[in-house]
Amino acid sequence: MLSARTRAASTTVFVVDDSSEMRRYLRLLLELDCYHVETACDGSEALRRLDEGFMPTVVLLDLQMPRLNGFRTLRRMRKLYPGLKVIICSAEDDPRKLRLAAALGADGHLAKPVQHLYLSAALERCLDENSRPLPNPAATVITLPAPASQDS
Numbered sequence: 001m002l003s004a005r006t007r008a009a010s011t012t013v014f015v016v017d018d019s020s021e022m023r024r025y026l027r028l029l030l031e032l033d034c035y036h037v038e039t040a041c042d043g044s045e046a047l048r049r050l051d052e053g054f055m056p057t058v059v060l061l062d063l064q065m066p067r068l069n070g071f072r073t074l075r076r077m078r079k080l081y082p083g084l085k086v087i088i089c090s091a092e093d094d095p096r097k098l099r100l101a102a103a104l105g106a107d108g109h110l111a112k113p114v115q116h117l118y119l120s121a122a123l124e125r126c127l128d129e130n131s132r133p134l135p136n137p138a139a140t141v142i143t144l145p146a147p148a149s150q151d152s
């Protein structure tokens with residue numbers, strides 16, 4: 001089995017988020033873990049890149065984006081690229097919307113603001129399952145909590 005750092009070096013993470021600050025933040029965290037990172041500013045750009053032949057190992061997908069939101073993007077990704085691993089990375093906390101994302105095929109969910117440890121754990125779990133198909137992805141989605149606020 002590959003070490004986490006060796007596996008990360010050969011893994012491409014595709015960050016799809018309309019916030020340039022969030023894309024930069026996630027890129028920084030991912031590059032600290034030695035992942036190769038590509039970004040897109042919305043679902044339309046992400047799908048265009050995939051249609052052009054770019055095939056990441058894992059996608060971190062925001063739900064709340066203009067033009068083509070995360071739900072519609074996820075639906076199209078699942079239809080066109082069924083084996084692609086997708087982790088929702090969103091501030092959305094409505095349980096109905098998170099269940100919808102799971103039903104559409106999300107492999108996991110990270111709550112914003114994202115902590116480095118949770119991001120690393122979600123990616124490791126997603127990559128560990130890379131060779132094992134899930135019988136019902138909606139039943140196995142992992143939701144990692146948002147960090148607890150620290151009042152000073």
